[in-house]
Amino acid sequence: xxxxxxxxxxxxxxxxxxxxxxxxxxxxxxxxxxxxxxxxxxxxxxxxxxxxxxxxxxxxxxxxxxxxxxxxxxxxxxxxxxxxxxxxxxxxxxxxxxxxxxxxxxxxxxxxxxxxxxxxxxxxxxxxxxxxxxxxxxxxxxxxxxxxxxxxxxxxxxxxxxxxxxxxxxxxxxx
Amino acid sequence: xxxxxxxxxxxxxxxxxxxxxxxxxxxxxxxxxxxxxxxxxxxxxxxxxxxxxxxxxxxxxxxxxxxxxxxxxxxxxxxxxxxxxxxxxxxxxxxxxxxxxxxxxxxxxxxxxxxxxxxxxxxxxxxxxxxxxxxxxxxxxxxxxxxxxxxxxxxxxxxxxxxxxxxxxxxxxxxxxxxxxxxxxxxxxxxxxxxxxxxxxxxxxxxxxxxxxxxxxxxxxxxxxxxxxxxxxxxxxxxxxxxxxxxxxxxxxxxxxxxxxxxxxxxxxxxxxxxxxxxxxxxxxxxxxxxxxxxxxxxxxxxxxxxxxxxxxxxxxxxxxxxxxxxxxxxxxxxxxxxxxxxxxxxxxxxxxxxxxxxxxxxxxxxxxxxxxxxxxxxxxxxxxxxxxxxxxxxxxxxxxxxxxxxxxxxxxxxxxxxxxxxxxxxxxxxxxxxxxxxxxxxxxxxxxxxxxxxxxxxxxxxxxxxxxxxxxxxxxxxxxxxxxxxxxxxxxxxxxxxxxxxxxxxxxxxxxxxxxxxxxxxxxxxxxxxxxxxxxxxxxxxxxxxxxxxxxxxxxxxxxxxxxxxxxxxxxxxxxxxxxxxxxxxxxxxxxxxxxxxxxxxxxxxxxxxxxxxxxxxxxxxxxxxxxxxxxxxxxxxxxxxxxxxxxxxxxxxxxxxxxxxxxxxxxxxxxxxxxxxxxxxxxxxxxxxxxxxxxxxxxxxxxxxxxxxxxxxxxxxxxxxxxxxxxxxxxxxxxxxxxxxxxxxxxxxxxxxxxxxxxxxxxxxxxxxxxxxxxxxxxxxxxxxxxxxxxxxxxx
Ligand code: SF4
Ligand code: SF4
Ligand code: SF4
Numbered sequence: 001x002x003x004x005x006x007x008x009x010x011x012x013x014x015x016x017x018x019x020x021x022x023x024x025x026x027x028x029x030x031x032x033x034x035x036x037x038x039x040x041x042x043x044x045x046x047x048x049x050x051x052x053x054x055x056x057x058x059x060x061x062x063x064x065x066x067x068x069x070x071x072x073x074x075x076x077x078x079x080x081x082x083x084x085x086x087x088x089x090x091x092x093x094x095x096x097x098x099x100x101x102x103x104x105x106x107x108x109x110x111x112x113x114x115x116x117x118x119x120x121x122x123x124x125x126x127x128x129x130x131x132x133x134x135x136x137x138x139x140x141x142x143x144x145x146x147x148x149x150x151x152x153x154x155x156x157x158x159x160x161x162x163x164x165x166x167x168x169x170x171x172x173x174x175x
Numbered sequence: 176x177x178x179x180x181x182x183x184x185x186x187x188x189x190x191x192x193x194x195x196x197x198x199x200x201x202x203x204x205x206x207x208x209x210x211x212x213x214x215x216x217x218x219x220x221x222x223x224x225x226x227x228x229x230x231x232x233x234x235x236x237x238x239x240x241x242x243x244x245x246x247x248x249x250x251x252x253x254x255x256x257x258x259x260x261x262x263x264x265x266x267x268x269x270x271x272x273x274x275x276x277x278x279x280x281x282x283x284x285x286x287x288x289x290x291x292x293x294x295x296x297x298x299x300x301x302x303x304x305x306x307x308x309x310x311x312x313x314x315x316x317x318x319x320x321x322x323x324x325x326x327x328x329x330x331x332x333x334x335x336x337x338x339x340x341x342x343x344x345x346x347x348x349x350x351x352x353x354x355x356x357x358x359x360x361x362x363x364x365x366x367x368x369x370x371x372x373x374x375x376x377x378x379x380x381x382x383x384x385x386x387x388x389x390x391x392x393x394x395x396x397x398x399x400x401x402x403x404x405x406x407x408x409x410x411x412x413x414x415x416x417x418x419x420x421x422x423x424x425x426x427x428x429x430x431x432x433x434x435x436x437x438x439x440x441x442x443x444x445x446x447x448x449x450x451x452x453x454x455x456x457x458x459x460x461x462x463x464x465x466x467x468x469x470x471x472x473x474x475x476x477x478x479x480x481x482x483x484x485x486x487x488x489x490x491x492x493x494x495x496x497x498x499x500x501x502x503x504x505x506x507x508x509x510x511x512x513x514x515x516x517x518x519x520x521x522x523x524x525x526x527x528x529x530x531x532x533x534x535x536x537x538x539x540x541x542x543x544x545x546x547x548x549x550x551x552x553x554x555x556x557x558x559x560x561x562x563x564x565x566x567x568x569x570x571x572x573x574x575x576x577x578x579x580x581x582x583x584x585x586x587x588x589x590x591x592x593x594x595x596x597x598x599x600x601x602x603x604x605x606x607x608x609x610x611x612x613x614x615x616x617x618x619x620x621x622x623x624x625x626x627x628x629x630x631x632x633x634x635x636x637x638x639x640x641x642x643x644x645x646x647x648x649x650x651x652x653x654x655x656x657x658x659x660x661x662x663x664x665x666x667x668x669x670x671x672x673x674x675x676x677x678x679x680x681x682x683x684x685x686x687x688x689x690x691x692x693x694x695x696x697x698x699x700x701x702x703x704x705x706x707x708x709x710x711x712x713x714x715x716x717x718x719x720x721x722x723x724x725x726x727x728x729x730x731x732x733x734x735x736x737x738x739x740x741x742x743x744x745x746x747x748x749x750x751x752x753x754x755x756x757x758x759x760x761x762x763x764x765x766x767x768x769x770x771x772x773x774x775x776x777x778x779x780x781x782x783x784x785x786x787x788x789x790x791x792x793x794x795x796x797x798x799x800x801x802x803x804x805x806x807x808x809x810x811x812x813x814x815x816x817x818x819x820x821x822x823x824x825x826x827x828x829x830x831x832x833x834x835x836x837x838x839x840x841x842x843x844x845x846x847x848x849x850x851x852x853x854x855x856x857x858x859x860x861x862x863x864x865x866x867x868x869x870x871x872x873x874x875x876x877x878x879x880x881x882x883x884x885x886x887x888x889x890x891x892x893x894x895x896x897x898x899x900x901x902x903x904x905x906x907x908x909x910x911x912x913x914x915x916x917x918x919x920x921x922x923x924x925x926x927x928x929x930x931x932x933x934x935x936x937x938x939x940x941x942x943x944x945x946x947x948x949x950x951x952x953x954x955x956x957x958x959x960x961x962x963x964x965x966x967x968x969x970x971x972x973x
Contacts, residue, residue, distance in 0.1 A: 011588045016243030018256045044866045069865030076904040090863045094237040094831050125239035125824035132258055
């Protein structure tokens with residue numbers, strides 16, 4: 001796969017000295033695999049990006065899912081709601097930033113959050129909250145864009161959906 | 176020697192003569208005692224801090240930094256990543272609070288600057304302020320609720336309001352001082368100051384709107400006429416004067432000039448943003464052509480023969496954009512002069528000649544009385560010249576540009592909406608303009624894309640052309656009721672009880688700008704959804720304009736479908752952004768008229784009342800400006816929550832509660848001081864929603880209050896659950912938090928919900944009596960008197 005660009009999807013969105021590392025899907029997959037308490041956060045672009053089925057595959061590997069915005073509707077349409085919960089994104093991240101939070105399942109906060117189907121600029125904002133105020137969390141972005149506030153992120157691939165989906169398959173392959 | 180005092184005096188031996196001495200060397204005439212003075216008249220920074228701390232404890236700020244560095248002083252640039260401190264010692268967290276305060280200060284200054292400017296204009300156009308009484312007629316006795324509440328003043332003339340404005344201006348300066356490098360280091364204290372700023376913003380808006388209403392005799396009350404709205408209503412058979420901004424006196428002069436010279440059949444006046452709303456209150460002939468998102472589109476479509484701008488929310492590149500379509504510009508406000516010459520005092524015909532000949536692209540006219548003649552004459556002459564050109568792209572050029580697009584995506588990287596222009600261009604090249612036309616509404620008209628396109632494609636022009644080809648612009652013709660200003664005291668008397676008891680489920684107030692995530696249709700959806708469910712929907716600003724050209728299946732706008740009454744299912748045009756003070760006012764009047772609370776200088780008690788009792792929620796789905804930041808802060812401090820659209824994450828701060836933290840949701844019972852758990856109501860104070868499907872049920876949820884009666888709670892819960900099912904396809908996860916007893920359950924779903932409470936929450940149900948026996952954490956007591964303020968406890972519990 002060609003080297004992916006480390007250019008913020010919104011060109012002006014250059015947050016500061018600490019910018020997300022463009023990371024190969026297999027490495028991101030391994031990070032997720034290693035996580036003790038991972039949470040997949042699916043945003044309202046999950047259908048637009050064509051990544052709903054991949055999110056479900058990840059869910060089926062036992063990773064709980066928070067569906068934000070109207071993403072829950074996409075899961076309901078697909079008939080997959082086993083480990084999917086609706087969450088208001090900013091509310092969820094507000095809780096995530098508190099190490100004492102009990103989690104969506106009452107079993108404690110998470111250690112790794114993975115963003116998919118994101119509304120770019122909104123998720124960029126909450127990733128900044130995590131980067132700056134939640135040192136207990138690792139934030140990974142597997143969106144078709146470079147997310148500068150994530151710790152590790154895909155590069156820009158929004159124009160090539162097939163390649164993007166293949167990258168998601170690589171991630172899933174590691175789980 | 177006799178010492179004179181301020182006051183009213185009779186003169187012996189002279190019948191019917193009284194002397195009024197208003198002020199002697201700074202000693203003011205004592206104000207008539209109209210109510211007991213509350214604890215905080217004209218509060219300064221520390222005075223309401225105790226109330227802010229109550230709010231900030233339950234709704235602490237959640238920060239999403241947009242930038243991890245700071246360069247406000249020359250010790251920077253400081254890297255604050257990971258909440259480090261800068262060279263001055265400030266943390267990233269406190270920097271966010273500082274930034275929010277700065278944004279609120281800009282917003283408040285805009286509204287207060289507007290008020291001050293208005294006073295100058297009124298003095299020159301209408302005479303001394305103390306000769307202009309404040310009189311809304313028999314239906315409004317509480318003429319200025321925010322002024323009474325915050326300043327403790329019952330104003331009689333505009334001069335009284337000018338005095339209050341002095342208090343506001345002084346306090347803005349004090350707050351501005353706190354922004355200096357060093358000093359304040361607490362994010363929470365910055366937020367308390369932002370609340371103070373928001374409160375000043377609210378009273379400043381009230382002053383501004385009352386002043387313009389009184390001086391220019393804006394009409395008030397319901398049943399206002401329906402007026403034209405939308406780009407398609409501009410009549411290019413006439414010469415078009417297009418007014419933009421937020422300060423209407425120049426536009427009123429244009430209206431006068433047109434009327435005085437019988438030019439109605441020759442001149443069409445349209446506008447965008449608040450100037451159009453306020454000018455339309457002066458004269459219903461002014462068309463509400465566009466909100467902020469359409470500003471550049473109207474200009475680039477070449478619809479304006481003369482553009483008149485005043486202040487705020489006006490494009491900073493207006494002059495160069497207007498030049499592209501040969502529209503001369505008149506700048507009428509000193510905040511916005513674009514290096515043009517000030518021409519007040521010159522012969523109007525000479526100014527017109529210079530503009531029409533193109534000798535100058537624009538002029539500055541700071542006296543509103545000089546604007547009408549120049550604008551109208553210029554537009555009439557320009558019409559003949561400009562109509563020779565077609566400002567729309569030709570079919571061939573449209574095709575040529577579409578074909579030249581290499582689908583490189585450079586524009587998309589610049590676009591705040593992330594719009595895939597290339598994809599739509601491809602379709603257009605194949606002969607189908609519909610994708611571009613659809614994007615026309617999602618595009619906020621910012622023009623960033625055009626600057627970077629390597630093929631130099633005029634993307635805005637492509638959108639406009641596509642929107643014409645598909646009939647979108649021609650059909651953008653709607654109706655909006657003329658603004659009605661304040662809510663009548665009589666209306667408050669009628670709705671006070673149903674609102675507080677909850678049988679009218681709430682007030683939903685769409686306000687603010689046009690930076691929507693997904694186009695203007697969402698505005699219509701919000702208004703329609705809540706009005707049809709019996710909520711009261713008062714609106715102001717651009718969101719109101721954008722609601723006005725969307726229609727139902729019968730071709731009716733929400734303004735045609737619903738009455739402009741402050742009652743169940745009413746849809747109201749309250750006015751421009753400064754008029755949204757009347758929405759605060761309605762809440763304050765409920766506390767005053769319905770609940771008989773003293774409002775004079777009594778801010779915290781009234782905010783506490785509103786927070787615990789009055790189901791109201793603002794929505795600024797396209798909030799963009801710093802004014803929206805100060806407006807939201809003002810609503811929040813008064814106890815009114817607001818939902819904002821996803822772009823608002825860039826304001827950096829929200830105020831969110833944590834329903835999982837039980838300890839946050841205790842209040843006092845004012846009867847005896849007992850601490851009572853009331854559940855997460857309202858759950859958040861300022862919250863970003865991601866999509867409209869999420870926003871709508873969330874607003875319904877945020878209308879729940881601690882004091883809801885069972886009948887009211889059951890209605891509110893019905894809407895919350897229904898709206899979740901409608902927009903998110905199922906029950907919300909948290910509805911059980913709001914159930915205090917079986918009486919709170921929606922009637923139609925009672926059995927099903929009891930079942931869920933038993934199976935999912937483990938509550939005990941007596942199925943014979945259909946009663947909840949055990950489970951709810953919140954109890955309902957009809958005489959419960961909730962308050963968050965310790966001092967309001969009447970008798971302490973032993
Ligand atoms: S104000 Fe403080 S944080 Fe900002 S640049 Fe100056 S020293 Fe650095
Ligand atoms: S003008 Fe429209 S398409 Fe272009 S960058 Fe702005 S929002 Fe995007
Ligand atoms: S930047 Fe220009 S050429 Fe590239 S996709 Fe956008 S419109 Fe097409």
